[in-house]
Amino acid sequence: MLTLLFSCNQEAKDINLDEEIGTSDFIKAFKPVELPVQFKQDYFEKKESDSNYIKSSVVSKFIPDSIFKNELGKTKDAKFYRKGSYAAEETGEIYLFLTAEKKEKRYAYVICFDKDEMFKTGMLLSEKSSNPTVTYDGSLDKRLTITKLKNSSIGTGKAYYNKSVYVYNTEGVFTLILTESNEPVVEKEVFNPIDTLPMTQALSxxxxxxxxxxxxxxxxxxxxxxxxxxxxxxxxxxxxxxxxxxxxxxxxxxxxxxxxxxxxxxxxxxxxxxxxxxxxxxxxxxxxxxxxxxxxxxxxxxxxxx
Incomplete structure (x- = not known):
């Protein structure tokens, strides 16, 4: 659900044509929306409007490719669409919502800039499921709380869910504040990223x-x-x-x-x-x-x- 608020005072530049664009122009290209913003599975069944299209080369100027790497790999072959923006009244950070398509895959992201329009962080909000027994739901509510929900079912008809709740903090990161799930626990070995490095010193x-x-x-x-x-x-x-x-x-x-x-x-x-x-x-x-x-x-x- 996206509710757009149109501004008649400023005309945004065409960020796909104008090479002389700055971060402010990029942000203004996302029309303000009211909260809550939500991306459910039925959203991904709709065709995106060409008027919201953003070239991947433009996105890469203002948002690091690392935000999209896990889902999209290289972004040059992806199509991006701007879905709205919201500026927090008290703290001033700016949330941008955009979707990405690559072949049959579709994703929704939330990107955060601080009050000085400096990029801070971003995360996957929701995605189109390729599994008919799994659905994803992502939202930003009026309390500026991000909720990511995965619902799944198995042959017996039992329903499972996995919910994660985040907030943006003043350090410029999304902090996980709550997790809830009734999914079966699958034990995984913790990956130690420095495991193979030398340990010849006495305290190593x-x-x-x-x-x-x-x-x-x-x-x-x-x-x-x-x-x-x-x-x-x-x-x-x-x-x-x-x-x-x-x-x-x-x-x-x-x-x-x-x-x-x-x-x-x-x-x-x-x-x-x-x-x-x-x-x-x-x-x-x-x-x-x-x-x-x-x-x-x-x-x-x-x-x-x-």
Whole structure:
């Protein structure tokens, strides 16, 4: 459901023809809409209007291709359509809604620019399902809450759902604030992105509580530096999160993650038996709201190479 609000005061440039366009022109090309905005399965059965078409080369000027990579791969063969915009009254961020088509696939995205019209983030909102037993629904409501819903059914007629709720925060990211599901739990092995990196230094190694709650420490490129990856998944999925980065030694056997553009500060204290992690400043951008990276992790024996 999209309700358009037309403005007669300003005439938007044709962003597909005018090469001298800026971010402001790009945003103005999306007509203002009222909330809620919702993309259900029946939406994707409708033909898009050519008047809303945007060249993929224009989209790439203002929105990173990485936003669309998982679904579209290369965007040059995709068709994009502008579906509206909404500017938050209090905080000023601007939400753009656009759809993309590639062959038989169709997707809806929400893209966010800050009040200064700087691109901040974006995410897949909904998509056309190729499975008749699965439907997707995505929306932004009047509270500026993004809800993504997947409904599915199996041969027995039992219905399943998986709901994720997000909000945009002042750090320029969409934060997951709620997950609900009655889907059967399928255990998956957690991918450790630094698993194969060298761990020859004394403190390097794997520290764990269990298979889903662990810290991987690997050699750093300089003295007093180490690489880390931490993953937490506990309390029945109500506390999940992960973070990868560099840590710097601040005193003997104590290291900190303290990145200039990230309000999160983590302290890693090593001992002969393991590692203690403590959040010195909240790391909410990297984990669930009612959650923490805090914890003690036991050091695992290094596997001998054959």
């Amino acid at each position: 190694g794997n520290y764990a509580q269990d298979k889903k709650n662990f810290v991987a420490i690997r050699d750093g490129g300089k003295n007093g530096k180490l690489l880390f990856f931490i993953n937490v998944d506990k309390y029945g999925k109500s506390c999940t999160g992960s973070l990868r980065g560099d840590i710097t030694q601040v005193k003997p056997k104590v290291f900190q993650y303290n990145k200039a553009d990230d309000h999160c500060i983590l302290e890693f204290t090593f001992s002969s038996s393991g590692l203690q992690v403590k959040e010195l400043e909240a790391c909410g951008n990297h984990r669930s709201v009612r959650c923490s990276f805090d914890g003690r992790f036991s050091k695992q024996r290094k596997k001998n190479k054959k």
